[in-house]
Amino acid sequence: MGRKLAQPSDGPRRAVRAVRAGRRDVARVAGVTSYSLRKADPVKTRADAVVVGVQAVDGAPVLAGGGGAAVAKALGRGLAPLLARMKVTGASGEAVRVPTGGALTSPLLVLVGLGDPGAATSESLRRAAGVAARNLANASSVAVALPAEDAGSVRAVTDGLRSGAYAVQRVAPAPTKGSPARRRAAEEDGVAEVAVLSDCARQQACRQAFDTALLVADLADVARAWVNTPPNLLGPVELATQMADLRTAGSRARRAVEVEVVEEDELRALGCGGILGVSSGSSRPARLVRMTYRPKGATRHVALVGKGITYDSGGLTIKPGSSMKTMKTDMAGAASVVAATYAVAELELPVAVTAYAPLAENMLSGAALRPGDVLRMYDGQTVEVQNTDAEGRLVLADALAMAAELEPDAIVEMSTLTGACVTALGERIAGLFGEDATVAGVERAAAATGELLWRLPVPESTLEAIRTESSIADLLQHNWVRWGSSSWAAAFLAQFVKGREWAHLDIAGPSYNSGGAWGHTPSGATGFGVRTLVEYVAQSAQAADGA
Ligand code: BES
Numbered sequence: 001m002g003r004k005l006a007q008p009s010d011g012p013r014r015a016v017r018a019v020r021a022g023r024r025d026v027a028r029v030a031g032v033t034s035y036s037l038r039k040a041d042p043v044k045t046r047a048d049a050v051v052v053g054v055q056a057v058d059g060a061p062v063l064a065g066g067g068g069a070a071v072a073k074a075l076g077r078g079l080a081p082l083l084a085r086m087k088v089t090g091a092s093g094e095a096v097r098v099p100t101g102g103a104l105t106s107p108l109l110v111l112v113g114l115g116d117p118g119a120a121t122s123e124s125l126r127r128a129a130g131v132a133a134r135n136l137a138n139a140s141s142v143a144v145a146l147p148a149e150d151a152g153s154v155r156a157v158t159d160g161l162r163s164g165a166y167a168v169q170r171v172a173p174a175p176t177k178g179s180p181a182r183r184r185a186a187e188e189d190g191v192a193e194v195a196v197l198s199d200c201a202r203q204q205a206c207r208q209a210f211d212t213a214l215l216v217a218d219l220a221d222v223a224r225a226w227v228n229t230p231p232n233l234l235g236p237v238e239l240a241t242q243m244a245d246l247r248t249a250g251s252r253a254r255r256a257v258e259v260e261v262v263e264e265d266e267l268r269a270l271g272c273g274g275i276l277g278v279s280s281g282s283s284r285p286a287r288l289v290r291m292t293y294r295p296k297g298a299t300r301h302v303a304l305v306g307k308g309i310t311y312d313s314g315g316l317t318i319k320p321g322s323s324m325k326t327m328k329t330d331m332a333g334a335a336s337v338v339a340a341t342y343a344v345a346e347l348e349l350p351v352a353v354t355a356y357a358p359l360a361e362n363m364l365s366g367a368a369l370r371p372g373d374v375l376r377m378y379d380g381q382t383v384e385v386q387n388t389d390a391e392g393r394l395v396l397a398d399a400l401a402m403a404a405e406l407e408p409d410a411i412v413e414m415s416t417l418t419g420a421c422v423t424a425l426g427e428r429i430a431g432l433f434g435e436d437a438t439v440a441g442v443e444r445a446a447a448a449t450g451e452l453l454w455r456l457p458v459p460e461s462t463l464e465a466i467r468t469e470s471s472i473a474d475l476l477q478h479n480w481v482r483w484g485s486s487s488w489a490a491a492f493l494a495q496f497v498k499g500r501e502w503a504h505l506d507i508a509g510p511s512y513n514s515g516g517a518w519g520h521t522p523s524g525a526t527g528f529g530v531r532t533l534v535e536y537v538a539q540s541a542q543a544a545d546g547a
């Protein structure tokens, strides 16, 4: 039956070796953690810990799925008093560690809550798996027996485990500081081997779901790492370089993406007044990253655009200090779009993708953009600037106009655009704006990935106001009316898509979790949007098939 997991004492080295040796079971290394998909009995599996889900059935805890049933049988009559003693309820977010006392081969059972089975979705599984991942730090090998009996649930469990395991990279101390032993300890910390147990482990669809989940989660973690990197260490030049370097970091398929980094001379020649205007106050030059993926036989073309302000001080319209402290998150849209494009290529999805990431730093100096300035954008439209802190729409205007020029079937743009969107929807839900068909497509994709979004309007009267309220330019950037400023921002972006199908996601809230970790969402950068963008592209391939 199932393969044995490594002995705890074997540590990470063995896991890595096993993967290099190309073991037959699907396995991947992420950091020092290797993941595998196996058919095995959780009762007899050798691991430091076994994870089982608990449902709250009419308020009473019940171990979930085939794995849960096997564990319940092994614990026998001891189970009910044990659950009662440990106050296990099965509520979502719950994690309770129980010593098995020899009833299972593994010494430790970790019970994670799945919530009410009536309300179960793939997101409840993803969250429970994420909670499990965050409660396993001391184990070296883990077997996960959450209910994963088909491809969809294998994907959710794997995604949640991988996503919940993310840890912020601390800034490395100078090489002379920190003893080698301490550094080694840090590297070897954490789980070495995670086995996802599933009865469908040998079926192609489940193995593929497992692989896809790891790949997309890996790239979402890259987006998280970019956002979490302190802004002094990651300006537009550094970020553009890292984005381009990622091309050769994954499987060969990733190299199908062509990456261009457009420098300032060329931005000037192209007439990118928005990107250059925003960047002018910073001593660090702007960049535009353009990615092109053209698989053979593609019948659809999607353009992705992401806001890449590596730091947003507000510029001359300076932010109050407390609003500035997390403004390294202002390139989260660009990070997600770039990560998603690499994932699309690695999955070899049959959809053409062009991605644009305008990168700039919004700072103040004698050369900074002023309220009152008029900029000429890439498409020739002039814009009267009123607020240098509404910089996102300015860099996006150039990128959207470039994207529209290619006449893609749809443009999906993602940006940490307005604080008002966080006021409206909170920190966990993105605002969604745009044309019906693209909005519906993004909603379908988000329903599959569990990322939360809510549609908000782009009012006709606002589109009109932006085109008529400046006496000196074609468009008014901002009108200093607080109310509905997310819609104003979206309506401003709409002026640059040339009537094409498009959607705008305002991710100012969900891109960054300023509270503690929950489910599979870590504290700090979340990587929001990577999963939904990949899913959107995957689903648009199917739409093209059906057409
Ligand atoms: N980057 C901010 C938006 C933001 C706010 C992102 C909170 C993440 C968390 C954006 O550039 C900005 O400053 N927007 C202004 C718009 C206003 C001037 C219309 C804002 O939200 O105040």
Ligand code: MN
Pocket (backbone or CB within 6 Å): 312, 314, 388, 389, 390, 391, 392
């Ligand atoms: Mn701003």
Ligand code: ZN
Pocket (backbone or CB within 6 Å): 309, 312, 330, 389, 391, 392, 416, 417
């Ligand atoms: Zn901003």
